[in-house]
Amino acid sequence: MLAIKTEGLSKYFNNKKAVEDLNLQVPEGVIFGYLGPNGAGKTTTIRLLLSLAKPTKGRAYILGENISKSRNYLKKIGFLPEVPSFYNFFTAKEFLNFISDISGMVKPNKKIEEMLQLVELNKEKKRIGTYSRGMKQRLGIAQAILSDPPLLILDEPTSALDPEGRKETLDLIASFKGQKTVFFSTHILGDVEKICDMVGIIKEGRLVLNDSIENLKKSHSKRTLFIEVDKPKKLMETLQYLNWVEEMSPVNKNGIILQVKDLQFAQKSLPEILSKENILLNKWELKEPTLEDIFLEVVHNGN
Ligand SMILES: Nc1ncnc2c1ncn2[C@@H]1O[C@H](COP(=O)(O)OP(=O)(O)OP(=O)(O)O)[C@@H](O)[C@H]1O
């Protein structure tokens, strides 16, 4: 079953298309990064999923339930808003007690202790007002998972955090892998690269990508080689006439970056060419594209 599925989901504000024809698919159990620049439509999507905004068109299903039919599905979601606010005079423990009271949890004490430990605030006796942003964000996540919901929706949990706070928060999110589905928005590519199984990219309200990181790496493998030889010029002269060579450019003193059509073919052919031309091979490396390369390609060229 899909944890989140949307069909043609759209939200217009007057003439502004904040989200347009969104077809999201988030399988259960994955950490899903919803990546997009400021104003792309991330928060609007999340508000639609939580029924905080009414869609102009389209439908959404959460864990199989059509969200327009009943609000019961909301119980299965833990939510962290974009700008969480807390009562500064509470300690972390008091705050979680307060949340458990208003959400009607029975005997929450053990659970609260567990949550405080998980987000490493169990030893923290000070008031929330004195916390760093990272600590507040961790407390926000503790609040979201207090009732142990199967799906977490987090709106930019790492923005506004310094590298250390970001790492703490990402590690915490990553620790839910396999246990919960996590859908979190971000404009930081590195976040996705570090912990996500899947990624959706939203650009100007439209989903331009929804795929697993593994698939992306496979399908966008560039077939790029770096080789270093004693006579780079001579080698390039020979290679330029071969049809399996797509592109090449010299780097440094003796290096060549080579894009090939068929990697295996290149691997088999090169040794023979080098030997025939009496060229000495000093270095040989396969270059995998980074996620950044892939994303830039997808966002600029479509798939
Ligand atoms: N209530 C609203 N009324 C009018 N326009 C809105 C409203 N909410 C959002 N928008 C517009 O819809 C677009 C998408 O906004 P949204 O907040 O979803 O983006 P976002 O991806 O969350 O951006 P950010 O990274 O800045 O949080 C923006 O152009 C925004 O100005």
Ligand SMILES: [Mg+2]
């Ligand atoms: Mg937003």
